[in-house]
Amino acid sequence: MTGAARTTTRDIARAAVRAELAQVAFELFRREGFDKVTLDDLAAAAGVSRSTFLRYFGTKEDAVLGAFEGQDRKVADALRARPADEDDWTALRRALDAVIGRYHEDPAGALATTRLVYDTPSLCARHLEKQHSWRPALAEALADRAGAGGPPAIALAVRAGAALGCLNIALEYWTASDGRLDLVTLLDEAFASLMG
Amino acid sequence: MTGAARTTTRDIARAAVRAELAQVAFELFRREGFDKVTLDDLAAAAGVSRSTFLRYFGTKEDAVLGAFEGQDRKVADALRARPADEDDWTALRRALDAVIGRYHEDPAGALATTRLVYDTPSLCARHLEKQHSWRPALAEALADRAGAGGPPAIALAVRAGAALGCLNIALEYWTASDGRLDLVTLLDEAFASLMG
DNA sequence: ACTAATGTGACACTCAGTTTCACACTGACT
DNA sequence: AGTCAGTGTGAAACTGAGTGTCACATTAGT
Numbered sequence: 001m002t003g004a005a006r007t008t009t010r011d012i013a014r015a016a017v018r019a020e021l022a023q024v025a026f027e028l029f030r031r032e033g034f035d036k037v038t039l040d041d042l043a044a045a046a047g048v049s050r051s052t053f054l055r056y057f058g059t060k061e062d063a064v065l066g067a068f069e070g071q072d073r074k075v076a077d078a079l080r081a082r083p084a085d086e087d088d089w090t091a092l093r094r095a096l097d098a099v100i101g102r103y104h105e106d107p108a109g110a111l112a113t114t115r116l117v118y119d120t121p122s123l124c125a126r127h128l129e130k131q132h133s134w135r136p137a138l139a140e141a142l143a144d145r146a147g148a149g150g151p152p153a154i155a156l157a158v159r160a161g162a163a164l165g166c167l168n169i170a171l172e173y174w175t176a177s178d179g180r181l182d183l184v185t186l187l188d189e190a191f192a193s194l195m196g
Numbered sequence: 197m198t199g200a201a202r203t204t205t206r207d208i209a210r211a212a213v214r215a216e217l218a219q220v221a222f223e224l225f226r227r228e229g230f231d232k233v234t235l236d237d238l239a240a241a242a243g244v245s246r247s248t249f250l251r252y253f254g255t256k257e258d259a260v261l262g263a264f265e266g267q268d269r270k271v272a273d274a275l276r277a278r279p280a281d282e283d284d285w286t287a288l289r290r291a292l293d294a295v296i297g298r299y300h301e302d303p304a305g306a307l308a309t310t311r312l313v314y315d316t317p318s319l320c321a322r323h324l325e326k327q328h329s330w331r332p333a334l335a336e337a338l339a340d341r342a343g344a345g346g347p348p349a350i351a352l353a354v355r356a357g358a359a360l361g362c363l364n365i366a367l368e369y370w371t372a373s374d375g376r377l378d379l380v381t382l383l384d385e386a387f388a389s390l391m392g
Numbered sequence: 393a394c395t396a397a398t399g400t401g402a403c404a405c406t407c408a409g410t411t412t413c414a415c416a417c418t419g420a421c422t
Numbered sequence: 423a424g425t426c427a428g429t430g431t432g433a434a435a436c437t438g439a440g441t442g443t444c445a446c447a448t449t450a451g452t
Binding site: 125126128129132151152158159161162166168186189195 | 317320321322324325328347348350351352353354355357358361362364365366368369382385386388389390391
Binding site: 049 | 429430431432433434
């Protein structure tokens with residue numbers, strides 16, 4: 001039974017190749033535009049075959065959106081780590097800090113990625129689709145925090161969804177300002193707009 | 197100059213054909229599953245050529261999602277029609293009544309459509325993408341209501357987004373309950389969860 | 393009745409994504 | 423050392439969505 005999820009040397013090499021491919025793809029997309037670049041172009045630029053490229057990323061979009069992978073779990077974990085007596089809104093707001101860290105570490109890269117995603121319809125669509133699954137994950141984390149006897153499930157879903165909406169809108173404004181506005185401030189403002 | 201947007205006899209015929217094609221497509225999708233049905237199947241079933249089908253609906257998805265077309269404008273108009281002194285949340289909640297009317301008129305059909313969209317990934321993605329453009333439209337309507345000196349744009353965007361989130365979640369729970377739960381109640385509950 | 397605009401079908405084409413097969417490499421076991 | 427299974431890669435054929443072009447028919451306007 002070798003099926004256990006052990007991290008082997010091979011996995012590390014795989015991850016490195018994957019990162020390299022994503023990098024090459026991203027630069028090509030930025031230079032030529034996502035839609036103008038074909039899978040053949042990508043494969044040629046990366047020095048692999050079309051087959052190989054598609055084995056690393058099931059779709060062209062995933063070569064870009066892989067950057068966002070695992071963020072849902074990160075936020076959900078951060079949410080579960082918040083003190084149990086904290087109200088949902090504060091906990092959600094704090095949990096989102098786990099995600100916006102990225103944007104402070106590499107603002108230029110994050111800005112470029114966000115731009116590419118926002119103004120490429122197919123990327124935007126896929127991104128929304130993936131984010132759609134974040135909401136149930138956050139709602140579940142909220143339920144874990146609240147334990148039995150907390151608010152009904154629909155309330156938790158609404159709050160999780162609203163928090164994610166705040167994140168998206170804050171990112172939108174941040175991107176529109178070329179990263180000049182402060183993301184933390186924007187996110188706080190967004191959350192504040194939900195009240196009253 | 198015949199370019200003016202006059203409704204001609206042709207337009208009426210076109211709309212009828214469009215509705216007919218959508219109907220045929222919908223039944224085929226429900227019976228066989230969206231992904232199993234090819235454009236050729238659709239064309240054959242509808243008795244037109246593949247070209248013609250694609251002229252009526254730019255994509256396979258649009259044959260289903262055309263049912264939702266114009267809802268954004270309907271909600272935005274309803275929003276603008278609300279009294280100016282009403283608070284944003286109440287106005288948004290009331291404006292959404294313009295949309296859920298459909299679900300009361302033909303619950304079975306609405307349920308079937310919603311189901312099909314929700315559990316077909318490509319349809320779900322396109323739907324989310326289209327709904328994405330509703331938010332700015334609603335935010336603009338809120339801005340019109342508030343006039344100058346109202347809340348900042350980001351606040352209106354957040355509220356519009358949250359309201360749409362409520363709609364989606366209410367619809368989700370309604371669908372999950374096979375239409376047995378009351379949609380209006382669900383929507384009220386959703387809005388209530390935003391407060392406190 | 394003539395003409396111009398428009399709807400339709402046929403066809404060729406590009407590209408994404410799937411599947412299949414063959415080949416090369418690596419690591420383990422004898 | 424030599425076989426053997428597992429795995430990554432490349433080549434190729436295939437399906438299906440969507441685009442573009444062209445010819446033909448129908449219909450509206452004069």
